[in-house]
Amino acid sequence: MVLVTTRFPKVAGMVKTVDPLELRGLESNxxxxxxxxxxxxQDNKPEHYEYEFAGIARKIANKLKGSPLAAKTVxxxxxxxxxxxxxNGVLEKHQWLKQQENDDIMQSLKISYDYLPFDxxxxxxxxxxxxxxHEFTPSEINHFWVAIGIIDYNHHADRNYLDELVDNGFLMKKKGYYWDDRLMHELSKSVSAQECLNISDLDFRADAIPQSVRHLSINIEDRYKANFEEEMCKLRERIDIANLRTLMIFRGYExxxxxxILKDSFKxxxxxxxxxxxxxxxxxxxxRFSKLIHLQYLKxxxxxxxxxxxLPSTLSRFYHLKFLDLDDWYGSSDLPKDFSHLENLHDFRAASKVHSNxxxxxxxxxxxxxxxxxxxKGNMGFQLRELGSLTELEGGLIIRGLEHVATKEEATAAKLELKRNLKELELLWGRDGPTTDADILVCKS
Structure with missing residues (x-):
């Protein structure tokens, strides 16, 4: 009998003769x-352990996600x-992630990272x-990679990088969503520290942040601390805010x-x-929202x-925008009149009512x-012929108001393209059904 252990799920798939046993963290107790x-x-616990230390130890243990290697390091x-x-310093400042001995957890995880292909x-x-x-969809992370320039949009579908990262044990996948666990998340932050900064703690220290940071995300608790304002002021002086390529704020703050502070920090x-x-x-x-003309991905x-x-009327100035996500927008469904100036927009995520405007x-x-x-009817820019130019449409489309189609020619111009890539086409008209030859012509298409 040969027993094989590996960090990489894809290796298990190559050598298995029975279903592999996936090792997860130990049970909590x-x-x-x-x-x-x-x-x-072998030492005895101090007499005052239960009163002074046990509570802190359990909080730290919860962060380690059952990993024996993490338990050894911490x-x-x-x-x-x-x-x-x-x-408490170990608990709040995650000092265990910075240990540098060869058998410490980050050093051990980095061995697997070092063997990954460069891309x-x-x-x-x-x-x-x-x-x-954070559970991200393939489109969310792929759009991000395209926007910062590490994937060519025209070839981004040629390889499934997310599944390759799953096969190598760096991401997890379930029902179409991907995420990284605590340890892999910290590894990612560690290996990208010269370029990327994730602020998730009010007590972060700007002095420890490399000046080369160009990608920044913020997700902190909703409570004010004076030192947070001080550190954000220091951050403005330390990194080149004007040349930031990424700014992601993941939650609203009551x-x-x-x-x-956040608004002032990014003037x-x-x-x-x-x-x-x-x-x-x-x-x-x-x-300076209206000046962000280089944006490619906006959420x-x-x-x-x-x-x-x-929505700001200046939204239509972002001519380079490829991806716009308004899925979590609960304001007005009206769009700027010249929204169609965004001629490079590929993926527009929003409610149906917004799309119809x-x-x-x-x-x-x-x-x-x-x-x-x-x-x-009588509304320039909303004639059926507009659809004839949308040759890359995929998925489904609902068309309402067919009773306002004026001529057969207008219907014919649209129908030739509509069914090319669409999986589903739903036609809805006034309560009396098709009333003109044009209505019937579109229905038959």
């Missing part, structure tokens, strides 16, 4: 018993100083910008002070390729509000999805 043994070894670190101050290394390194346990941005923002009002948009989220917020949509020849189109 078993892990904590093992963790305590790693801390104290246990050795905690054993050095039996003080609450030291143990997979590069793609994995940016995953640390997303929050821990604390107005934090929201203002100089003008070279962004990727921007994720959460807004509460028109005043929440960055100061705008908002909270529910009684007063419907409108695109005037002159025929100019957006690269659009991959249009959920709904309304033919509107």
């Amino acid at each position: 078993d892990f904590f018993t093992f963790f305590e043994a790693c801390i104290f070894g 246990g050795r670190l905690l054993h050095k100083h039996l003080s609450q101050e030291h143990w 997979l290394k590069k793609r994995f390194s940016y995953c640390g910008l997303f929050p821990e346990d 604390e107005e002070r934090i929201a203002k 100089e941005i003008n070279s962004l390729r990727v921007l994720f923002i959460v807004v509460k009002s028109a005043q929440s948009f960055p100061y 705008i989220s908002s909270s529910y509000s009684e007063d419907e917020m409108s 695109i005037r002159n949509v025929g100019k957006m020849k690269h659009l991959l999805e249009l959920k709904e189109f309304h033919v509107r």
Whole structure:
């Protein structure tokens, strides 16, 4: 009998003769018993352990996700100083991730990373910008890679890099979503530290951040601390805000002070390729939003509000924009009148009602999805012939208002292209059904 162990799921698939046994973390109670043994070894626990240290130890253990290697690394670190101050420092500052001995956890995980092909290394390194346990879709991460220039859009579908990272044990996959666990998330942040920064703690230290950082994400608690404002001011001086390529803010902040600090901290941005923002009002948009003409990937989220917020009219200036995500936008469904100036837009994620408000949509020849189109009588820019130019449409499309189609020629111009890539076409007209030859002609198409 030959027993094979490997870090890489794809290797298990190559050599298996029976289904492989996937090793996960230890169960919580078993892990904590093992963790305590790693801390104290053969020594007895101090008398005051249960009162002073046990609670901190359990919080640390929860962060280690049942990993015996992590227990060994952190246990050795905690054993050095039996003080609450030291143990809380390990808990809050994740000092265990910075240990450099050969058998420590980051060094051990980095061995697997070092054996990855260069193109997979590069793609994995940016995953640390997303929050821990963030479940991203293939489109979300692929759009990000395209926008920052490490994938050519015309060839991004040639390889499934996400599945390759799953096969190599760096990501996990379930029901079409991908994510990295705690340890791999920290590895990603570690190997990309010269370029990428993820601020997930109010107590971060700007002095420790490399000046070369060009990609920044923020996901912190919703509570104000004076030192956070101080560190953000230092960060503005330390890194070149004007040349940031990525700024991703993953949540809205009820604390107005934090929201203002974030807005003030990024006054100089003008070279962004990727921007994720959460807004509460028109005043929440960055100061130089209209100047972000290099954007290729924009995601705008908002909270529910009684007063419907409108999208900025300057949105249509972003001529290089390839991907626009408004799936979490709960403001007005109206779009700027010249929205169709975004002729390079490929993927537009939004509610059907928003899609139906695109005037002159025929100019957006690269659009991959249009959920709904309304033919509107006497309304320039909403004639059926607009659809004839959308040769790259995929998925499904609902067309409403067919009773407003004026001529057979207009219907004919659209019908030739509509069924090329569409999987589903739904035609809806007035309550009396098709009333003209043009209606019937479109229906038969």
